[in-house]
Amino acid sequence: MIVLDGSHSGVPHRRSPACRSCREPARGRLPAKVWLLQPGWYPSEVDSHLTLRVDGEEWSLTVDTRTTLLDALRDRLSITSPKKGCDHGQCGSCTVLIDGRRRLSCLTFAVAHDEAEITTAEGLATGESELHPVQQAFLDHDGFQCGYCTPGQICSAVGMLAEAEAGHPSVVTPTGNGSGESGRPAVLDDDEIRERMSGNLCRCGAYVNIVTAIRAVARR
Amino acid sequence: MIPFDYSRATDARTAVATVMARPDAAFLAGGTNLVDHMKLGLASPELLVDVTRLPLDRIEELPDGGMRIGATVRNSDLAAHPLLRRRYPVLSQALLAGASGQLRNAATTAGNLLQRTRCGYFQDVTTPCNKREPGSGCAAVGGWNRHHAVLGASEHCLAVHPSDMAVAMSALDAVVIAMGAEGERRIPVREFHRLPGDTPERDTVLEHGELITAVELPPSPPGARSAYRKVRDRASFAFALISVAAVLETDGDRVRDARIAFGGVAHKPWRATRAEEALRGAAATEDAFRQAADAELGAAQLLPDNAFKVPMTRNTLAAVLRELATEERR
Numbered sequence: 001m002i003v004l005d006g007s008h009s010g011v012p013h014r015r016s017p018a019c020r021s022c023r024e025p026a027r028g029r030l031p032a033k034v035w036l037l038q039p040g041w042y043p044s045e046v047d048s049h050l051t052l053r054v055d056g057e058e059w060s061l062t063v064d065t066r067t068t069l070l071d072a073l074r075d076r077l078s079i080t081s082p083k084k085g086c087d088h089g090q091c092g093s094c095t096v097l098i099d100g101r102r103r104l105s106c107l108t109f110a111v112a113h114d115e116a117e118i119t120t121a122e123g124l125a126t127g128e129s130e131l132h133p134v135q136q137a138f139l140d141h142d143g144f145q146c147g148y149c150t151p152g153q154i155c156s157a158v159g160m161l162a163e164a165e166a167g168h169p170s171v172v173t174p175t176g177n178g179s180g181e182s183g184r185p186a187v188l189d190d191d192e193i194r195e196r197m198s199g200n201l202c203r204c205g206a207y208v209n210i211v212t213a214i215r216a217v218a219r220r
Numbered sequence: 221m222i223p224f225d226y227s228r229a230t231d232a233r234t235a236v237a238t239v240m241a242r243p244d245a246a247f248l249a250g251g252t253n254l255v256d257h258m259k260l261g262l263a264s265p266e267l268l269v270d271v272t273r274l275p276l277d278r279i280e281e282l283p284d285g286g287m288r289i290g291a292t293v294r295n296s297d298l299a300a301h302p303l304l305r306r307r308y309p310v311l312s313q314a315l316l317a318g319a320s321g322q323l324r325n326a327a328t329t330a331g332n333l334l335q336r337t338r339c340g341y342f343q344d345v346t347t348p349c350n351k352r353e354p355g356s357g358c359a360a361v362g363g364w365n366r367h368h369a370v371l372g373a374s375e376h377c378l379a380v381h382p383s384d385m386a387v388a389m390s391a392l393d394a395v396v397i398a399m400g401a402e403g404e405r406r407i408p409v410r411e412f413h414r415l416p417g418d419t420p421e422r423d424t425v426l427e428h429g430e431l432i433t434a435v436e437l438p439p440s441p442p443g444a445r446s447a448y449r450k451v452r453d454r455a456s457f458a459f460a461l462i463s464v465a466a467v468l469e470t471d472g473d474r475v476r477d478a479r480i481a482f483g484g485v486a487h488k489p490w491r492a493t494r495a496e497e498a499l500r501g502a503a504a505t506e507d508a509f510r511q512a513a514d515a516e517l518g519a520a521q522l523l524p525d526n527a528f529k530v531p532m533t534r535n536t537l538a539a540v541l542r543e544l545a546t547e548e549r550r
Binding site: 046048064065066068087088089092095101102103104107108109111112156159160163166167168169170171173175183194195196197198199200 | 221223224225226248250251252255256259260268270272296299300302305309312313316317319320321322323325326455456457
């Protein structure tokens with residue numbers, strides 16, 4: 001890790017009290033010497049320093065304001081479970097949980113998420129051996145083929161199950177039958193699962209088993 | 221994407237003053253439309269003022285029984301609000317019919333009102349578009365216009381407004397509260413969006429730097445029922461071909477009052493006042509519903525690919541009103 005004048009600004013690093021840029025978030029151009037040594041980061045007039053908590057680890061980094069959250073995670077922090085599919089908010093493969101809610105990391109700038117808590121599909125498991133129930137269900141029910149959309153599907157399913165638990169309705173929720181009303185959990189049949197997961201595309205067409213996997217977790 | 225500065229607003233007045241002072245500045249909320257436009261080269265602000273941490277994220281009940289919805293309330297939170305679901309089902313249903321779960325968790329009330337058309341030519345910088353580049357022409361005229369307007373279009377622009385939420389708000393007579401240099405002003409949603417005329421580059425009546433702070437819903441009349449129905453090419457996560465928002469009040473078998481708005485047919489949410497007029501005092505029958513639809517759609521101007529929108533809107537309006545009238549008699 002490169003340390004210049006007690007600072008390693010520009011280099012993504014786990015947050016440290018010994019680092020000046022962690023203590024005093026700075027903006028602006030850094031000496032050329034630093035960026036020449038750092039592939040993937042180039043100084044610009046629009047750099048911004050931020051802290052992200054990703055999958056339980058705190059990161060301190062300087063980004064060009066144009067960097068999407070997806071690119072910051074993948075290219076700067078080498079957290080590659082969120083995938084770049086369409087990069088326009090249409091496919092869902094970049095889905096992560098931001099402060100507990102499912103969001104598209106391609107349609108938001110990293111700089112807008114200073115101090116945010118990000119969970120990617122990698123961070124859902126507890127340690128090396130214990131998978132998240134939704135991850136395990138995707139394995140048990142063969143809920144994928146090529147796997148490219150899978151981390152987004154899994155993050156989306158985790159967020160969706162929390163929304164249903166909190167009583168959020170969907171457009172196919174029958175009105176007036178009490179489902180999901182006044183904070184009661186919404187009942188998730190297959191139509192509900194399909195509607196609520198419609199923001200995640202799977203070009204292999206593994207939808208049948210994706211619905212089965214999510215249904216298995218929802219019924220617990 | 222050109223470089224831009226990012227600033228996080230801590231109070232609304234400063235945010236307004238900052239954006240007003242710079243023609244190249246823009247407000248940033250959920251970003252689901254603006255960030256995409258910046259990637260596509262449709263928008264190139266040099267300063268983004270992030271308003272998502274302003275205290276504009278509350279949903280409150282008003283003393284008169286109406287509701288006040290903060291500008292940065294997320295679409296998903298609004299759709300799930302128990303009081304909104306009870307009093308204004310049309311609005312909850314419209315929100316849930318739009319976008320996807322992930323997008324609704326990001327998109328805000330104000331951003332939804334301000335989203336821009338999904339006309340394929342508007343989004344493609346290689347084609348002429350008067351909305352994107354005034355004076356360059358309209359590629360949809362004589363082009364692919366299946367999704368385009370049948371009401372209120374001009375030779376300069378055939379685009380339709382993409383929002384579902386705004387269609388329901390139009391039927392509910394909602395009011396947009398906007399903060400400018402001289403304080404706040406109230407703009408009925410019906411007058412908020414514009415028809416294209418010869419200035420299609422302007423979607424709304426907002427001035428540069430004016431900030432939406434809230435939307436207010438008037439109280440729902442006792443006995444009123446409401447619903448939203450959207451017709452699209454696939455079952456979910458698609459923009460409307462057409463949509464109908466309706467609020468119906470009946471007296472026995474007669475219509476006391478109806479408020480109706482169409483989506484997907486015009487440059488703005490289309491308030492169907494002629495249909496409403498035809499329904500007031502009429503028998504609540506299938507025939508009357510279809511005649512009301514015809515009263516509104518008689519003015520339709522059809523393009524080669526979109527004539528289907530007229531019968532589709534008529535059938536959908538009749539179906540929604542039939543459902544609401546039946547519910548009411550129960």
